[in-house]
Amino acid sequence: MFLLGLEATSELSWREQRWGRHFLEAEQSFVAVYEPYCKNWAKNIRIQDSRPANGPSPVSKPIARMQEKMRTWDAQLINFKSELPAFIVKPVSRVCKYPLLIDSLLKETSPETYPYYDELSNGLASMKRVVDKINAAERQVENIQLAASLCDRVIDWKGLNPATFGALLLDDIHAVSKDDKRRECYVFLFEEIVLFCVSAPGFPPVTQQFGNPHWRPWQTPLALKSHIFVADIMQTQSPETLPNTSSYPFELWCTGKENSRVQLWTIHMRYTSHREQWETEIKPFILKCAERRAHERSLRRTRRVPVVSTEQAEHSGFDSDDSESADTPTAESSQVSKLPSI
Numbered sequence: 001m002f003l004l005g006l007e008a009t010s011e012l013s014w015r016e017q018r019w020g021r022h023f024l025e026a027e028q029s030f031v032a033v034y035e036p037y038c039k040n041w042a043k044n045i046r047i048q049d050s051r052p053a054n055g056p057s058p059v060s061k062p063i064a065r066m067q068e069k070m071r072t073w074d075a076q077l078i079n080f081k082s083e084l085p086a087f088i089v090k091p092v093s094r095v096c097k098y099p100l101l102i103d104s105l106l107k108e109t110s111p112e113t114y115p116y117y118d119e120l121s122n123g124l125a126s127m128k129r130v131v132d133k134i135n136a137a138e139r140q141v142e143n144i145q146l147a148a149s150l151c152d153r154v155i156d157w158k159g160l161n162p163a164t165f166g167a168l169l170l171d172d173i174h175a176v177s178k179d180d181k182r183r184e185c186y187v188f189l190f191e192e193i194v195l196f197c198v199s200a201p202g203f204p205p206v207t208q209q210f211g212n213p214h215w216r217p218w219q220t221p222l223a224l225k226s227h228i229f230v231a232d233i234m235q236t237q238s239p240e241t242l243p244n245t246s247s248y249p250f251e252l253w254c255t256g257k258e259n260s261r262v263q264l265w266t267i268h269m270r271y272t273s274h275r276e277q278w279e280t281e282i283k284p285f286i287l288k289c290a291e292r293r294a295h296e297r298s299l300r301r302t303r304r305v306p307v308v309s310t311e312q313a314e315h316s317g318f319d320s321d322d323s324e325s326a327d328t329p330t331a332e333s334s335q336v337s338k339l340p341s342i
Contacts, residue, residue, distance in 0.1 A: 002026045018116045019105065020123030023098065027126040034095055034130070035137045041088055095134065098127040143168040150188070154222045155200050166191025169281045175247070175268040178226075186222060187267060189278065191285055193229050194252070197222040228254055228265060231289040236282060238275055248275045 005022045102124040111117045147168040170189040175182055176196055184205070188195040199205050200221035237251040248269040253262060269275045 002029070015115060018119060019102070020116060020120035023102065023123035024119070024126050027130055030095060030127075030130045031133050034092065034134050038092055038134050038138045039141045041092065041138075092134065095127075096131050099124055099131060102127060143171070146171060147190075149219075150222070153220065154197065154224055156224060158224055160193075160224070160227065165193050170277060172274065174270070174274075177266045177268070178264065182268075183225075185225065186220075189281060191230065193227055194233075195224060196226045197224050199223070228252060230282070230285050231292075233282070233286050233289075234262070236279065236286070238279065246270070248272050250275045250278050 002022060002025075005025075006019075009017050009019060009022065102120060106117070106120060106124060109117055109120070114120070144167075147162075147165070151162050168188060168190055170187075172187060173184060174187050176185045176187065183198070186195075186197040188197070200223045203221055232254045234253050234255060237253065239249050239251065241248055248271065250267045250269055252265040252267070254265065255262065267278070269278070
């Protein structure tokens with residue numbers, strides 16, 4: 001119906017063409033169709049990409065048999081490894097381009113020259129919502145798979161239990177600094193904890209992996225260098241940056257047990273959008289933990305008995321690593337007397 005509607009609209013005169021209406025009417029249908037499609041696509045692409053060259057297939061036997069048959073059809077139909085993924089993702093790419101197409105129409109019109117300008121603008125908003133939901137669905141699948149793979153990739157959890165981390169929200173490679181130490185890390189934001197990891201001993205550092213076409217960051221064995229419990233994060237801050245900067249710092253101010261010292265961790269993002277994502281994802285969990293602490297204090301005052309704190313383990317800086325030195329020398333950090341205003 002959507003395609004038929006577009007074709008019928010194209011036959012009308014310009015002032016009668018209501019392009020925005022079709023996108024508004026199709027919003028729920030697009031979400032119902034493409035959200036599960038993207039979930040399955042993201043899941044299958046990661047499974048296929050992680051399959052060993054000569055090892056057993058991680059998929060079911062019927063699917064594995066179909067894969068083998070399709071490989072024999074490469075010359076006649078499509079290359080299974082290089083062309084099939086691009087072919088499967090085409091419908092998703094088309095939907096994600098709709099906002100760009102509608103926006104180009106809006107730029108060529110105005111409320112004075114086009115009677116359905118507002119409707120077209122609303123159509124643009126509806127397609128942006130569709131794309132956001134599709135991207136969120138794809139990220140959800142990828143995060144579930146990535147979180148599961150970490151259980152095997154991290155060589156030593158140092159007493160931490162991955163089952164208590166909650167859902168994985170964000171991950172990327174960032175420069176991280178604390179106490180005048182700075183290094184590139186794999187950073188994982190879970191609902192309950194932030195992990196800072198580096199490549200395991202015997203594997204190239206992350207800075208040497210960029211540009212390697214065979215690098216699979218989700219398969220690299222990792223060493224856990226440090227962590228922050230979300231319950232210990234008191235507040236976050238995004239300092240102002242100079243124009244044309246290449247780094248966007250995101251500060252985490254945390255409670256510290258050592259000499260009651262407040263600890264400052266800075267994650268240096270490559271894009272301002274990354275920093276905004278962190279703000280959006282982590283703020284609700286910080287507020288939730290603050291409310292839980294307030295509730296515990298209220299119970300303690302009411303019952304006048306000690307309440308076992310749910311706060312976990314004291315933080316430390318990066319562990320020493322003889323094989324990989326920090327970018328800057330260590331310096332004694334001064335005690336922070338108060339937090340900066342947000």
